[in-house]
Amino acid sequence: MGRKLLLEHIHVPGINTLAVYREKGGYRAVEKALKTMSPDDVLEEVKKSGLRGRGGAGFPTGMKWSFLAKPEGVPRYLVCNGDESEPGTFKDRFLMTHIPHALIEGMIVSSYALGAKTSYIYIRGEMMPQIRIIENAIQEAKAAGLLGKNILGSGYDLEIYVQPGGGAYICGEETALLESLEGKRGNPRIKPPFPAVAGLYGCPTVVNNVESIAAVVPIVNDGGEEYAKIGIERSTGTKLISASGNLVKPGVYEIEMGLPVEEFIYSDEYCGGIANGKKLKAVVAGGSSVPILPANLITKTIQGNPRLMTYESLADGGFVSGTAMGSGGFIAFDEDQCIVRNTWNYTRFYRHESCGQCSPCREGTGWMEKLLYRIETGTGNLEDIDLLWDIQRRIEGNTICPLGDAAAWPVAAAIRHFRDEFEWHIMNPQEAQTRNYGLAQYADPLEPVVS
Amino acid sequence: MLSVKENLIVDFSADLLKKFAEVVSRYPEGKQKSALLPLLHLVQEEYGWLSVDAMDKVALFLNIQPIEVYEVATFYTMFLLQPQGKYLLEICRTGPCCLVGAERIMQHIENKLGVKEGEVTPDGLFSWRGVECLAACGFGPVLQIGPAYTFYENLTEESVDKLINELKEKAKTEA
Ligand SMILES: Cc1cc2nc3c(=O)[nH]c(=O)nc-3n(C[C@H](O)[C@H](O)[C@H](O)COP(=O)(O)O)c2cc1C
Ligand code: SF4
Ligand code: FES
Numbered sequence: 001m002g003r004k005l006l007l008e009h010i011h012v013p014g015i016n017t018l019a020v021y022r023e024k025g026g027y028r029a030v031e032k033a034l035k036t037m038s039p040d041d042v043l044e045e046v047k048k049s050g051l052r053g054r055g056g057a058g059f060p061t062g063m064k065w066s067f068l069a070k071p072e073g074v075p076r077y078l079v080c081n082g083d084e085s086e087p088g089t090f091k092d093r094f095l096m097t098h099i100p101h102a103l104i105e106g107m108i109v110s111s112y113a114l115g116a117k118t119s120y121i122y123i124r125g126e127m128m129p130q131i132r133i134i135e136n137a138i139q140e141a142k143a144a145g146l147l148g149k150n151i152l153g154s155g156y157d158l159e160i161y162v163q164p165g166g167g168a169y170i171c172g173e174e175t176a177l178l179e180s181l182e183g184k185r186g187n188p189r190i191k192p193p194f195p196a197v198a199g200l201y202g203c204p205t206v207v208n209n210v211e212s213i214a215a216v217v218p219i220v221n222d223g224g225e226e227y228a229k230i231g232i233e234r235s236t237g238t239k240l241i242s243a244s245g246n247l248v249k250p251g252v253y254e255i256e257m258g259l260p261v262e263e264f265i266y267s268d269e270y271c272g273g274i275a276n277g278k279k280l281k282a283v284v285a286g287g288s289s290v291p292i293l294p295a296n297l298i299t300k301t302i303q304g305n306p307r308l309m310t311y312e313s314l315a316d317g318g319f320v321s322g323t324a325m326g327s328g329g330f331i332a333f334d335e336d337q338c339i340v341r342n343t344w345n346y347t348r349f350y351r352h353e354s355c356g357q358c359s360p361c362r363e364g365t366g367w368m369e370k371l372l373y374r375i376e377t378g379t380g381n382l383e384d385i386d387l388l389w390d391i392q393r394r395i396e397g398n399t400i401c402p403l404g405d406a407a408a409w410p411v412a413a414a415i416r417h418f419r420d421e422f423e424w425h426i427m428n429p430q431e432a433q434t435r436n437y438g439l440a441q442y443a444d445p446l447e448p449v450v451s
Numbered sequence: 452m453l454s455v456k457e458n459l460i461v462d463f464s465a466d467l468l469k470k471f472a473e474v475v476s477r478y479p480e481g482k483q484k485s486a487l488l489p490l491l492h493l494v495q496e497e498y499g500w501l502s503v504d505a506m507d508k509v510a511l512f513l514n515i516q517p518i519e520v521y522e523v524a525t526f527y528t529m530f531l532l533q534p535q536g537k538y539l540l541e542i543c544r545t546g547p548c549c550l551v552g553a554e555r556i557m558q559h560i561e562n563k564l565g566v567k568e569g570e571v572t573p574d575g576l577f578s579w580r581g582v583e584c585l586a587a588c589g590f591g592p593v594l595q596i597g598p599a600y601t602f603y604e605n606l607t608e609e610s611v612d613k614l615i616n617e618l619k620e621k622a623k624t625e626a
Contacts, residue, residue, distance in 0.1 A: 085583070085584060090589055166527025244551075353583065
């Protein structure tokens with residue numbers, strides 16, 4: 001059994017209430033931090049822990065916090081990113097639903113470390129039930145003197161408010177989120193300035209993912225060094241993985257960094273293998289934006305080493321034969337799934353969610369969607385594949401925010417690893433309407449496609 | 452096009468205005484525009500959709516230009532700019548849910564209700580549309596129904612039929 005830091009008490013009845021959460025040791029981190037540590041002490045522990053942002057980019061949290069500008073007389077803000085809209089990702093919703101106080105406790109300790117007196121939790125509007133749960137948890141904490149004026153007699157004041165989004169994936173991008181929180185359209189800002197200098201209302205701001213903030217609690221309780229003992233290299237601690245697709249047991253799992261991917265997919269402790277006795281065809285390991293890998297490359301690296309659930313191992317081989325940890329949205333495809341249809345679906349998603357500010361993203365996603373639709377529905381031709389490749393290359397790196405890259409990478413990876421299947425669709429338009437390409441040789445070790 | 456009758460003239464209740472004021476108090480002095488999304492959600496919860504008149508009143512309340520409200524209301528997909536059925540079924544149509552049958556469920560809903568995406572059933576009870584990933588991919592296919600955004604997970608044709616029948620019954624008792 002792997003160690004659990006966030007979900008240890010998930011099965012305790014009533015753990016969503018303050019009383020039970022405290023019985024199980026909850027809010028010790030607030031007592032410890034506010035009574036015995038300075039804000040910089042907390043920052044130091046977070047740095048030592050090696051915690052990396054759980055929202056997708058994996059940027060070291062301690063380093064991000066240390067960049068926060070601290071001009072005199074200007075408020076600083078902590079904004080929690082609970083937008084969770086990356087397809088395949090549902091860990092934050094799970095955490096907020098079942099253990100809301102883990103987030104509130106993390107918010108208090110993190111706000112203290114950053115010197116924020118008002119903090120916001122931005123939650124996507126569709127999560128209205130979770131918004132109510134978190135608002136309720138805030139009320140409970142406030143009634144217990146854990147929020148508000150002079151928390152636990154420490155002299156530290158903090159208010160936390162929940163902000164609902166309006167249904168827009170782009171508001172997960174941190175500067176779009178800040179725009180949205182200011183009551184505007186979710187158009188990402190040009191950086192610099194970075195939020196650490198000019199964020200919410202032009203004030204220094206840290207934006208962190210729900211899971212990153214919750215992870216600060218065990219880091220304060222046990223110390224950063226203890227946290228860093230779990231995991232491998234620069235992938236420390238535990239990670240929530242949301243597993244979906246054709247698995248026996250999809251769901252949210254807390255894993256120790258370093259768990260072999262094969263064990264995660266097939267062992268009964270985690271996903272229990274592929275549903276309905278079928279074979280694994282492919283995996284998208286970190287949310288829809290990261291490159292898809294065929295079965296043979298997700299379980300082993302190109303050198304034949306077991307692939308592990310760490311930032312480094314998942315990225316081994318770069319985008320030629322590797323992928324990325326991303327948000328931990330692990331999507332498994334069985335032998336009956338169609339890669340072309342899936343790629344079209346993702347591209348349609350990105351076209352729909354593009355804010356429209358940059359032409360490569362706005363126009364490119366639309367063109368890719370049309371081409372993929374054509375191939376999928378049997379009217380594509382072979383040059384379309386090269387055209388797709390060309391378009392995705394022109395989007396990548398040429399936009400204001402990384403949504404453009406996020407739209408380009410899945411298309412590139414699908415063509416890189418499953419070109420045969422695209423060609424088959426084009427050469428057999430009729431047949432492609434009635435049956436899928438199937439597994440082919442992808443489940444068996446195959447020679448790497450070098451591009 | 453909306454007829455004049457449908458384009459209701461909105462007079463916000465004292466209760467709603469009290470909620471508005473509480474929301475505005477969450478932000479620093481002069482940053483009341485931040486309240487825009489929460490206020491639009493409250494108005495939509497009350498009226499089922501956002502009429503131009505309602506948006507104008509929100510602008511007035513927040514002391515901002517009406518265009519600032521329109522540009523937000525049209526950017527975010529959750530805001531409904533036309534009346535919908537009493538129950539709007541929003542089903543996730545994104546990749547991971549499609550791996551476990553979301554497209555089949557959408558087709559079933561269309562057949563069962565007998566209306567296309569975006570249309571309202573003749574009795575005014577139902578409309579439906581596809582929406583993007585709802586952060587419930589491991590429990591797909593999923594749909595949600597506002598304004599409480601109740602989730603229905605692991606959908607099958609049978610569970611969808613059951614849900615629709617239950618909603619019909621519920622509407623009768625509420626009528
Ligand atoms: C298009 C796009 C969508 C994103 N969506 C989310 C999201 O839903 N949740 C999240 O925490 N981060 C999301 N991010 C990453 C955020 O911009 C930001 O890096 C993150 O919230 C920082 O928190 P962390 O350092 O704790 O991970 C998204 C980024 C992009 C470009
Ligand atoms: S890359 Fe796309 S989503 Fe990002 S700012 Fe440009 S148009 Fe908007
Ligand atoms: S893909 Fe349907 S909830 Fe995520």
